[in-house]
Amino acid sequence: MGVIAAVVNVLICVGVPLAALVYLLAKKRSHLKYFLLGIAGFTVSQLLLRLPLLNLIQGTIVYQTLGVLLPTLTLFLVCLSAGLFEEPARYLFLRFAGNVTGERSGKGDNNKTQNRPLPHQGRKNSGSRHQNKPSAQQASSRPHRSAASSQVAGKKELDLKIPLFYGLGHGGIEAIALVSINNLFLLFTQQDVLNSAGGMVFLAGLERISAFMLHVALSFVVYYGIMRAKKRYLPFAVLIHTVFNFSIVLLQLGISELWYECVLLIESLILLIVSVRLIRGRKVSG
Amino acid sequence: MKRTRLALIVLLSLLLALPLLGCGGASLPEWANEEELTAGAQEVIDLVNVRQFDEVADMFSTGTLTSDALEASLSDLLDSLGGFKDYGAYRCDAVTENGTEFVRVFQVSNYENQSVTFTVVFDEAGALSGLWI
Numbered sequence: 274m275g276v277i278a279a280v281v282n283v284l285i286c287v288g289v290p291l292a293a294l295v296y297l298l299a300k301k302r303s304h305l306k307y308f309l310l311g312i313a314g315f316t317v318s319q320l321l322l323r324l325p326l327l328n329l330i331q332g333t334i335v336y337q338t339l340g341v342l343l344p345t346l347t348l349f350l351v352c353l354s355a356g357l358f359e360e361p362a363r364y365l366f367l368r369f370a371g372n373v374t375g376e377r378s379g380k381g382d383n384n385k386t387q388n389r390p391l392p393h394q395g396r397k398n399s400g401s402r403h404q405n406k407p408s409a410q411q412a413s414s415r416p417h418r419s420a421a422s423s424q425v426a427g428k429k430e431l432d433l434k435i436p437l438f439y440g441l442g443h444g445g446i447e448a449i450a451l452v453s454i455n456n457l458f459l460l461f462t463q464q465d466v467l468n469s470a471g472g473m474v475f476l477a478g479l480e481r482i483s484a485f486m487l488h489v490a491l492s493f494v495v496y497y498g499i500m501r502a503k504k505r506y507l508p509f510a511v512l513i514h515t516v517f518n519f520s521i522v523l524l525q526l527g528i529s530e531l532w533y534e535c536v537l538l539i540e541s542l543i544l545l546i547v548s549v550r551l552i553r554g555r556k557v558s559g
Numbered sequence: 560m561k562r563t564r565l566a567l568i569v570l571l572s573l574l575l576a577l578p579l580l581g582c583g584g585a586s587l588p589e590w591a592n593e594e595e596l597t598a599g600a601q602e603v604i605d606l607v608n609v610r611q612f613d614e615v616a617d618m619f620s621t622g623t624l625t626s627d628a629l630e631a632s633l634s635d636l637l638d639s640l641g642g643f644k645d646y647g648a649y650r651c652d653a654v655t656e657n658g659t660e661f662v663r664v665f666q667v668s669n670y671e672n673q674s675v676t677f678t679v680v681f682d683e684a685g686a687l688s689g690l691w692i
Contacts (some may be wrong), residue, residue: 301615334667337676338647339649341650341665
């Protein structure tokens, strides 16, 4: 049973990102870079920065003492560190490496700009039947028109595939690094360990499904913040990430690992639904 | 927009409230004497430090853990820790598994290269039921 569960885990951990990669290569090459950026985001923020730092800190007297005397606080700080490393990385990789840019102002004044011609534009086209539809030549030849076009362009529809594939890249490399390598190692070297653990081995795969949904949801939130030029969505994503990870404290309450994984699954499902509603509910038509 | 914001606030509050329920630690059972159990944990750790795995294995209540298994899992780690220096902070709590109460002693131990926390578990009879670093 444990061996079958480990095989299923590997299929989930490798299959989901692999399926996304095949889809991108076959049908959506323009979005491949966001998938790769997701991989880079996790690699830099966790594998190269957070985990080595955490390893260093965990060997200190201060950390060990804090862990013994204030275990819940220590757990919270560890969870917070995950949010503090991964979410800014998500923002930076999407915003700068992915070149995702949104509106110039988040104050909600763009509708006025969109509906009302600039003074310069109005004068130029007065008397024309097409005063609100200048030619491409006109638009490119005047700085005022360029500025106006840029603001209107900021109202373009949000591309949900960008955060989707970033999240799958991020969650995919995390699943491969944290679960599939470990499960493959056990499959090839210690099958007796897997068999003694039985069906509980599958909980690791179940947790990865939750993690996939979490990373896609968080990518939606951060992407939305970038597109709407609202900085509060980044700390909001850090908070969500921290709270989600901190759910592990439920195990201290004595709930079983199975129920804990079910809670994570429900949490991530709700977060995914809410984040999709956040974006779809506020999608601005182009 | 307001409904979505409200839903997010409610969701986050629930998510925060759930984990915070776990902040209270379980109190020790009547049979547990914290000082004795801590001294017992330090005795186990002392044996581990001098690699007396036979004696540690004999202390286990189940008798299923062999000294070879202990040596295989702890030797490399002990090598990397360096020489033992002293003990640091400790804490005891209770845990129930399959209707049986156990007491866990978390003992910080300082070594030349780094500090680690031993988790030593005792049952009501005072026998060793678990050991983790």
